[in-house]
Amino acid sequence: MKIGLIIYGRLDTISGGYLYDRKLVEHLEAAGDEVAIISLPWEGYGSSLLHNFWFALAEQLRLADFDLLLQDELNHPSLFWLNQRLRQQVSYPIVSIVHHLRCSELRPSWQNWLYRQVERRYLASVDGFVFNSQTTRQVVQSLLGNLPPNVVASPAGDRFQPTITPQQIEERAQQPGPLRLLFVGNLIPRKGLHVLLEAVAGLPKSDWTLNVVGDTAVSPYTTRQIQQQIIQHGLAKNVALHGALDGAALAAKMAYSHVLAVPSSYEGFGIVYLEGMGFGLPAIAGRGGAAHEIITDGVDGFLADDVATLHQQIHALHHNRAQLSQMGLAAQKRFAAHPTWQQSMSRIRNFLHFTIKNSQSTIHNSS
Template identity: 55%
Template sequence: MHLALLIYGSLDTISGGYLYDRKLVEFLRAQGDTVEIISLPWRNYVAHLTDNFSPALSRRLKDFRGDLLIQDELNHPSLFLLNRRLKRKTKYEILSIVHHLRASEQHPAGIMPLYRAVERAYLRPLTGFVFNSGTTRRAVEALTGQKAARSVVALPAGDRLPISLGDEPIRQRALLPGPLRLLFVGNVIPRKGLHTVLAALGAVDFEWTLQVVGDLRVASGYVRGLQREVAQKGWEQRVHFWGRVEDADLFRIAAECQVLVMPSCYEGFGIAYLEGMGLGLPALGTTAGGAGEIITDGVDGFLIPPGDAGALADRLRVWHQDRGRLVAMSLAARQRYAVHPSWAGSMGQVRDFLTCLL
């Protein structure tokens, strides 16, 4: 097959969505397929809307002579009108990889009608979809008001990190006395909910530590506010902001923690939960979005309402006070990871689907 993948910025961008795209490109190329990367510059939302009227972008996409044009749905502001013209003037099929919708996120109420209208206009004419979860598929069908008949749900995997912890080290780690050792992994942006974690930690009366791993530059103002809060509360020795780290360092940091906390207001799937489970870390997510496709509440983690710091504090108390339950949930998390598809299996599903479109 000859395909093109359209993205914003670099394929090496650090996020779950870009990891998925990167794994797909690697898999397709390993099967002998040709995959071109078409990159649009990162700009603000309004500037992206103007891409629909760019003669240079229009020519670039019209000149593509491959079989399929795959677009990361993140690019929908730049394509919601342009795609309609392409469908009339090109022979290739256009489909989208949908990680999660902007319309599913929390934004000021006044702007949401525009976001929904633009995203709906992008999604409706597409030939097919690759979804990262059943939750994302249902969100698209609800927004468009139509069934995504030509589509595949191919789950992200968690086998990127070198998993080497057995049951006994996981059990011993959970039983370690002292502070509850928490891990937060993800770009430090408001949607990921680190502020909710800090609010919950301010309400508990036991010792804890928190390792924060993820890009600190995406929402620098938000991060500075969190760092000020940590300093004002005298938590500098308890909260460590690592920033972006290499995979080997992430493994080392995570292996020393006991639980993963990422109470995002919305996740289309949540690769970080799964990767943490591979290390025997029970995960705390929210009831919004796709976290519930990974976490079974009370078994291998907890699900709380988004933004509910009180509920988060209650779950942390359970883990701290009942180490036997923490052991059971840690082992259940590892078992949940073990039955999940691999990257190779999921990307094979996508390739089979793409082949059927030709």
């Protein structure tokens, strides 16, 4: 297969969505397929709308000899109108990889209403979908009604190949000292680090420590707010901001920690929860989005909507190490039962083959 993939910026950008796209490209290329990356510049939402009128982009896509064009749905403002013209000029199908919709995020309703209008038009302009969760599929279906051909292929958590044993999980839980919390996510409001800090600020400082792993440059304003919050609550000795870490360093943090806490307001899936579970870490997540597809509340992690609930959950895990151990073992079992990256990406490749064959058959029958 000769496949094009449209993304913003670089494929090695640190985020769950880019990890998913990167794993798919690696799988396709390992299977002998050819993938051409078409990178659009990161710009503001309004400026991205102008990409629809770029002659050079339209010509590049019109003249491409792809068997199929993949688009990360993140690029929807750049493509929502361009796709409508493109579908009349090319024979290859267009498939969108949908991680989560922008209009699903927490923001003023009037803003999400505007985003919803653009996203709905974009979603209606493609021939098929790759969804990362059943939740994402349901959200898109609620906007469109009937869906074109699609596949749900959930992300995996096995990129670190964790080797921790059940005995080590139990021993780690029983170690004396503070509860070692880990937050992994870019420092943006949606990830909920500010909520987590408010929750732990009310706990005795001897009860917990927090390692924060995530890019601090994505939103400098949010990073400054987090730093001010740490100073305001006198948490500097308890909280360490590490910035982005490479895979080995992040895996080491997970092996060392007791709990993964990322109370995001919305996740289309939440790869990091599953990755933490591979190390026997109970996951604390927000209720928005698809976290409930990974976490069984009270069994292998917790779902929390507010500071008070987070406070209570963290307090309970610190003072009840038997519960911490039990939930850590349950988390590891949940991880083991989940499909691997190889299995999920193979599912997508099979769907892409089907889409191409179906498109070719349609063209042949209509000619």
